[in-house]
Amino acid sequence: MALKTNYEKWYETEDYFWGTEPAELCQELIKLVPPAKGVKVLDIGCGEGKDAVFMAKQGYDVYAFDITVNGIAKTRRMAKENNVEINAFIADINDFEIDExxxxxxxxxxxxxxxxxxxxxxxxxxxxMTRPGGINWFNVFVDKPFIPLPPDWDEGEKMWPTGKLFSYYPDWKFERVDETIFECHSSGIPHVHCMDVLVARKYPKETITVEDLRK
Ligand SMILES: C[S@@+](CC[C@H](N)C(=O)[O-])C[C@H]1O[C@@H](n2cnc3c(N)ncnc32)[C@H](O)[C@@H]1O
Known part of the structure; x- marks a missing residue:
């Protein structure tokens, strides 16, 4: 079977390729949907588990998957090292099934x-799969003709057109929509990315009133 991503071999090492510090997005998520018993989280493409483990430590009920065997083994290991439980499993973002x-x-x-x-x-x-009041948080690299392709671009990756991500959520409340150009040092060679970020909340139909806005 062709290797769809280089991450399988990048995750072979004992140490953590991405380190163990959670991404900033975790703090944003905590503010938007605070942890409580029974609050469920899904991390798609969890890598070696740094964000999933952090979310489990906050008290969320965490499910996490990645296509790499090594990534999921390390996610389970990191969970164990931190005395938390995570439902970590191998799956492909293209055809995963979770009845939750x-x-x-x-x-x-x-x-x-x-x-x-x-x-x-x-x-x-x-x-x-998102409960009413729940959040979806996604980011994606977007194509800009003035930015060269990053030196460590993975074989299965695809740049998206600007704004395409936002177009999937016209019926949800946008908590954050932005596009940023930034410097990145992955691979050791400084380069530039442009990234779209969407944070959207699901509301049941016709439920937001003037009273809600005045709260
Ligand atoms: C840039 S890394 C991000 C990892 C993690 N979210 C983090 O921030 O540490 C991208 C991840 O996507 C995973 N991946 C690549 N193709 C995938 C697929 N088809 N299904 C699920 N995960 C995939 C890779 O194995 C890798 O862990």
């Missing part, structure tokens, strides 16, 4: 591995 509902579904650095004909179905699925 979540309050937070997030994915960082991974939706660019969706195959073109799977993108619409993916968003239908994650939106359906």
């Amino acid at each position: 509902e979540f309050d937070i579904i997030y994915s960082t650095g991974t939706i660019q591995y969706l195959e073109d004909d799977r993108i619409d179905g993916f968003f239908r699925k994650v939106k359906d």
